[in-house]
Amino acid sequence: NAGVTQTPKFRILKIGQSMTLQCTQDMNHNYMYWYRQDPGMGLKLIYYSVGAGITDKGEVPNGYNVSRSTTEDFPLRLELAAPSQTSVYFCATSLGGESETQYFGPGTRLLVL
């Protein structure tokens, strides 16, 4: 089992460009999350999903969009990249319910210039 995979590992974007960060899991977990991690800061929740077809905003959703058409995939879309979106992005999954142990993908490092 691969667990949680993310692509790409690293990307440089120009201001105003768009891109999609991919996240795929083979753990059959219902819950999926997108976080960003900035230096010296805690993980910030961007969007989450409790199952296919259901998504909801987290703490910092502005500038991002998500979709969840299948249990396995939860892509994160940046439409108009800004320097403030330079960060490390982590996708995570959990079974859901009270046992909220989250399993993280390896992360995508994004630099917006």
Next chain:
Amino acid sequence: GQNIDQPTEMTATEGAIVQINCTYQTSGFNGLFWYQQHAGEAPTFLSYNVLDGLEEKGRFSSFLSRSKGYSYLLLKELQMKDSASYLCAVLDSNYQLIWGAGTKLIIKP
């Protein structure tokens, strides 16, 4: 607002014991997690406390006091590979995780 406080950085010696503290103020409480994150890698789960008291797991133990809004992670017999950041996170009343900024632990030989 919701707040999780941890020391930014700690230094300890190989073979010693270190205690990393976490205090929290959140809207509701449904459990507290500790995660380990090596530099450039993803966080990995260490422990989960929902009731007061000490949970022991090998060299790592985690303690919780809900009345004081306080937890600590205790690492014994420190090894060089324990050099990492340790993240405290609280599950709030909406079952969303609120994360602390993490404590960078430096182990010296």
